[in-house]
Amino acid sequence: MLRFLLRRGAMLVATLLVASFAVYGALDLAPGSPIAALTGGRTPSPEVLAELNARYHLDDPFLVRYWNWLTAALTGDLGQSIPLRENVSTLIGQRIGVTASLVALTSLVIVVGGVGLGLLGALRKGAVDTGVVLVSTVSAAMPSFAAAVVLQFLFGVRLGWLPVLGTGTGFADSLKHLVLPALALAATSVALVTRVTRTAVREELDKEHVQTAVSRGLPWSSVVRRHVLRNAAIPITTVVGLTVASLIALSAVVETAFGLNGLGAYLVQAALNKDFAVVQGISLVLVVAFVVTNLLVDLAYALLDPRVALGSRAS
């Protein structure tokens, strides 16, 4: 187990290093310059230009700038936003809570909804199963921006049950403001998890060891919980992990649609403003979140399937 952890840890660091280089390099190659955004399109005098370049170290060679950025990032300093003249870490810190809550709530919806529906479809054949397949097909075909509009119209405008815009204040109110965004963000993923759960549970139900459990006279609920669901949890965890990791990036659309002041929406805004430091910072946070989520999935995998950490499949 320790060796497994060490190996995964080394892979994590390597992934982050490559990703950080890609993030920094891609933005360096992107057209436009932060100075242009700062001066609002006017051509500054050569003296001003030189002064700005010197202040933001824009004339340094690429590798030097990357190195400085990376070492600072390790201490938590992601640099300065040139247009806003504010610390990027502070800017991210102000918004990360909203995105984290949104992703957490969405994950909950995905796990409860997806696994629940998938289990229902797998265990109850016939009309219920057909219904589950139908719902998951419709849900899968619904991109989050479309789901956002439909939910806003239905629950916000027509029924007036839930707020459609803004972040809200206080815990309960904030949660209320996150319900519709979470549902919109979850739509596609719930369908995916439902399908995978349904297939995995079906497959597990046909396994010989489940027959053994039945032959021993164990109650059906216990067979399903301890043998079917427990074993099906392995593929389910994989797909849940992958979807949750991608949610952070996908949240941009939903945050914009629901006017939430989160990281995703801010990333889009910063990219439009050519606020390179913020884009780099947020991208790095997204990469870290993605990689860490994947690590957690791998750990869960090893815990769920004893053959992984010790067997040859670990490589």
Add this chain to the structure above:
Amino acid sequence: MSALLEVRDLTVRLRVGGADREVITGTTLEIAEGESMGLVGESGSGKSMTAKAIARLLPAGATVEGSVRFAGTDVLGLSGADLRRHRAKVAVVFQDPRAHINPVRRIDDFMTESLRTLEDVPRAQARTRAADALEEVGIDDPARRLRQFPHELSGGMLQRVMIATALLSRPLLLLADECTTALDVTTQAEVMAILDDLRRDRGLSMLFITHDLELAGAVCDRTSVMYAGQVVETSAAHRLHADPLHPYSAALVQARPDVTSTADRLVAIPGRPVSAFEAPSGCRFAPRCPHALDGCRGHEQTLADLDAGRVRCERAATLRGRLLDPTESPTESEETADA
């Protein structure tokens, strides 16, 4: 001799691709308390389906006719908690322990699950009983084995775990479905000896399914032979080998290599085994039987008592004592006998 298990005219049809296919036709057998019954036959003859019907483990969509009585209850009518209680009293030892034991749970969990779930035995106590049971089947260091996962144990060891587990819940009947087939030959012998010993110690009844006539003869009191979904003969296990009643049993005996003498060629049964749903009308074995007459194909054969056994062949009495005689060419002697 009171029968613990009584199977009468059991007919099972499975739903395969929209059509019902018969897999067992009118199987009849009974097992007394403490008796061990062998069930022998080729693949597809309906041996395993008979066991599954007894343990009520047939796949969904199966239709069952006839009756199965176990310890005084009508098994086919059971449902819910009663059905689970019945299953707990009938322990099944499956063919492939690696597939039949949940790979992600520890041996400890597998062995004690029934005790903890059905009998509310405290975990520590269940574990002690499991460790004792492992020792009984000859597994060293049971405490360590209990902590291990199935993939850390060999096939023979897993099958011993399966047997120990089956006995742990104190069943009344053991269904052993080709329980040594997946193991290598030396392990087979060990596992078989352990199973036989423990069963005798406990006076447990057993239905022992195998395609090995001699193995059945060694561990069983009586043996039933199945062909195309029907029991064609039931005899004392030791007698079946030397003095079979049914031409099919005789053919099986002759198809076995004999360790004491060298034969140039093994006698094979002509044709191929058929399943119940594709069996011909009349005697199902007739197309492959060297003793068959036109009359055999005309009507269904019924199980009839003969010389302390039971046989499904109308010519059995005529053929008594001649089935294994190599000097007798069947067709010629038949004609003279019938003339």
